[in-house]
Amino acid sequence: MQRQKSYQNDKATLYLVATPIGNLSEFSPRAVSVLKEVDYIACEDTRVTKTLLERFSIKSRLLAYHNFNERESSDGLIALLKDGHDIALLSDAGYPLISDPGFDIVNKTIAMGYNVVTISGPSAGLHALVASGMDARHYLFYGFLNERSSKARSELNGLLTFPYTMIFYEAPHRVESTLKLMYEVLGDRKVCIARELTKIHEEYIRGTLKVVMALDDL
DSSP states (O other): OOOOOTTSSOOOEEEEEOBOSSOGGGSOHHHHHHHHHSSEEEESOHHHHHHHHHHTTOOOEEEEOOTTTHHHHHHHHHHHHHTTOOEEEEOSSBOTTSSSSOHHHHHHHHHHTOEEEEEOOOOHHHHHHHHTTSOOSSEEEEEEOOSSHHHHHHHHHHTTTOOSEEEEEOOGGGHHHHHHHHHHHHOSOEEEEEESTTSTTOEEEEEEHHHHHTOSOO
């Protein structure tokens, strides 16, 4: 068993900082304060994060932490925590670990006895869910289906009898093919497509799979 009292010890801390999913005005004062105070910021794409940091005059040192170097980078971050440095982990948008890297370093940090603290912020999945018009009392966040259609079909078959709202992420160029696959496996269910959230072109498309699939501008 392990008990963490996040603000009642002098241990180094790994902060998981949620970043804006579109509108930069949603970046909280607390998130800005934490990023200014930490010694290092680990992120998916230093170019994307640098733009965000410049907007809020944040000078902390940037380190790359992404899917292709996650294990190696985790060891480097643990070494920094051992030296007493506080670190913030960011994804390009939304929460780290939610369909993004971070699981490895979080578990290593916990195993080593250092603090893991979340700094709240926007989440695309929750953003879409509460405005979808679908039942938000119980839901499953699934994230991305497998890119291979045969494996995606198998995943959907495993969800066939799930009775609650399901949240999926998908790349824009794969939306049509994914909707078609969902229709084939799950039948003609209610669906809501949410895109460009918090931006000027934010859009919700609500209907059944069959009706939404017939649109020309997906």
